[in-house]
Structures are given as C-alpha cells and as structure tokens.
Amino acid sequence: MAEALLSGILAQKVCTADEVLVSDRDAGRRQWLCDRFGVETLDRNLAVVERSEAVILAVKPQDLDAVLDELAPAASGRLFVSIAAGRRLAYFEARLIGSRVLRVMPNLACQVGEGMSVYCGGKDATDADTRLVRRILESCGRVLELDESFFDVVTALSGSSPAYFAYVVQSLVDASVASGMAPAIAMELALQTMRGAATVMLQGGVAPVDFMASVASKGGTTAAGLAVLESSDLRAVLKATLDAAARRSTQLSS
Numbered sequence: 001m002a003e004a005l006l007s008g009i010l011a012q013k014v015c016t017a018d019e020v021l022v023s024d025r026d027a028g029r030r031q032w033l034c035d036r037f038g039v040e041t042l043d044r045n046l047a048v049v050e051r052s053e054a055v056i057l058a059v060k061p062q063d064l065d066a067v068l069d070e071l072a073p074a075a076s077g078r079l080f081v082s083i084a085a086g087r088r089l090a091y092f093e094a095r096l097i098g099s100r101v102l103r104v105m106p107n108l109a110c111q112v113g114e115g116m117s118v119y120c121g122g123k124d125a126t127d128a129d130t131r132l133v134r135r136i137l138e139s140c141g142r143v144l145e146l147d148e149s150f151f152d153v154v155t156a157l158s159g160s161s162p163a164y165f166a167y168v169v170q171s172l173v174d175a176s177v178a179s180g181m182a183p184a185i186a187m188e189l190a191l192q193t194m195r196g197a198a199t200v201m202l203q204g205g206v207a208p209v210d211f212m213a214s215v216a217s218k219g220g221t222t223a224a225g226l227a228v229l230e231s232s233d234l235r236a237v238l239k240a241t242l243d244a245a246a247r248r249s250t251q252l253s254s
Contacts, residue, residue, distance in 0.1 A: 001083055002058030004111035006037055008140035011113075023048045046070050054079040054132060061086050061252045068095040075099040079129050081136075085155050086252025089122040089148060100124045102133050105151060105159045106140065115141030116158040120148045152253075156245035164241060169194060 002022075010017060017038040023045045024030045030041035042048055049055050049071050059067050061084045076098030083104050092101045101122035109115045117137040121130055130145075137143040146154065169190045176186035201211050216222035 001106060001108065001110065002056065003033070004108065004115070005056065005058070005083075005106065005136065005140060006033075006039070008110060008113060008115075009136055010037060012139035014135050014139050021048045021051055046074060049074045049078065052078065054081065054129075056136075057082045057084065057092075059084055064091075068092070072096060079125075079132070081133055085159060086152075086249045088151075088253050089120070091253070093122055093124075100126065100129055102129060103148065103151065104133065104137065105154050106137065107158050108162055110140035113140055116144075117141060118144045118146050118151070118154045118158065120146060120151070152246040152249040153242075155249040156242040160245045161242075164238075165194065 006020065006022070009015060009020070018040075020037075020039040021042060022030070022033050022039050023042045024033065025043065027043070030043065033039060034041045045067055055071075055078060057064070057067070057080055059082075064084055064087060072095055075096035078096075079100045079102070080092060080096055081102045081104055082092055083106055085105070087103075089101055089103050092103075093099070102119055102125050103122070104117055104119045106115050106117040110117065115137070117140065119130075119133055119137065134143055134145075169187075172190045173183065173186040176189070177183050197211065200206055201208060206214075212222075212226065216226055
C-alpha cells in the first residue's frame with residue numbers, strides 16, 4: 001500500500017521525489033524503492049520523522065506499538081497519517097503527543113489509480129492537513145471523508161472487499177472452466193465484465209437494482225441466473241463476511 005500511495009503521489013506531482021523520504025528495515029527493499037522512484041531511503045523510522053513535516057504510517061497494526069514508541073520523541077508539531085486497519089485516532093494521539101493525526105482506509109486499487117479511500121481527522125488536524133491528505137489520496141483514486149464511527153464498516157466494505165470480489169471472479173472462472181472454457185479466456189471475460197458493470201454503475205449513477213433490471217429480460221438467461229441467486233443464502237453469506245471483517249477491525253482497536 002505504501003508503494004501504491006508513493007506511486008500516485010509522484011505521478012500526480014503532489015510532491016517530487018527529492019521531497020520524499022522512505023524508511024524500511026529491509027535493505028533490499030530500500031534499494032528497490034530508491035531505484036524505482038528515485039527517493040531517498042533510510043534504515044531508521046525516527047530519522048525520517050526528524051526530517052519531515054508529514055509522515056505516512058504504512059505499518060501493520062501489530063507493529064505499531066514499537067514504531068510509535070520510537071517516533072514519540074520527535075512527534076510534536078508534525079502531521080501523522082495512518083493507514084493501519086483498526087487503530088483509532090485516540091490511539092495515535094495518546095502516543096504521539098503534540099502531533100496532528102489523520103486516519104485513512106485506502107484499498108489496493110490505489111496502485112492503479114482506481115483506489116477508494118476514506119479519511120477522518122483527529123482533534124488537532126487542520127484544514128491544511130486535510131487538504132494535503134485529500135491531494136495524496138485523490139492521486140490514487142476516489143476519496144470520501146467520514147466520521148470515525150464508520151471505519152470498521154469502511155474497512156470491511158472498501159478495504160477488504162477487493163479480495164471478496166476476486167473470490168467471486170475466481171468462482172465464476174472455475175465454473176466456466178468446468179464447462180470446457182480455457183482458463184485464460186474465462187478470466188478475461190470475467191474481469192472485463194466486472195470492470196464494465198462497475199463503470200456503468202459508477203459513471204452513470206445507476207443503482208444496482210436498476211442495472212440488474214436493464215440486463216435481465218423476462219424469461220431470459222440473466223433472469224434464470226438471478227433466480228438462483230435470490231433463492232440462495234448469498235445475501236446472508238455476504239453480510240456475514242462483512243460482519244466478520246468489521247468485527248476484526250474492532251478487535252484490532254482494543
């Protein structure tokens with residue numbers, strides 16, 4: 001995710017490569033980032049923070065305690081942007097005394113400029129902080145500001161759902177292959193069909209129920225397939241899937 005954001009930031013000229021510092025504990029990874037993006041890389045997180053006004057924390061939730069303990073002495077007066085699932089604003093504000101904090105939930109499609117990101121600001125975040133974060137996120141896709149109370153649902157819906165959409169695609173491909181279609185052809189058909197359907201609904205402002213009605217004619221092939229879906233427990237399964245992801249997000253915040 002850090003790489004996806006970095007790619008968007010530089011491609012859309014939110015800043016230039018010489019204005020970016022990156023830290024990573026893996027020497028090979030640091031060299032790759034330097035070669036790929038032309039940014040300066042360091043082996044210590046604190047060294048990055050000491051030289052920066054705004055810091056993106058692209059760190060797994062389970063690693064944050066140790067990272068924030070290291071950064072706390074240099075936190076005051078700086079902006080921190082977290083993309084860690086489940087970690088609330090209050091968690092960062094209690095550890096990074098004197099800083100300003102924004103919380104972001106992006107998704108993996110940021111790496112191709114089609115991301116969906118949601119953000120919320122902490123109690124001391126300024127309008128300038130918000131504008132900067134929006135510019136960063138808009139360089140990678142669409143952006144919404146929502147209250148933090150929605151973030152467990154956001155994590156489940158836009159953060160985790162790309163994996164669930166991929167699961168559906170793979171299931172459709174497997175069914176087509178079982179009927180004799182070549183895997184590569186089935187995959188192309190499934191992926192482009194999903195992309196096209198999403199584009200029509202998103203760009204045309206078409207509600208899913210209206211989109212389904214426009215595809216399905218009475219007594220036709222689409223109607224036959226939809227009848228199977230409606231008679232199944234798929235809606236309940238999808239709700240249980242999102243509920244499980246949202247619960248896990250809540251657990252990570254505790």
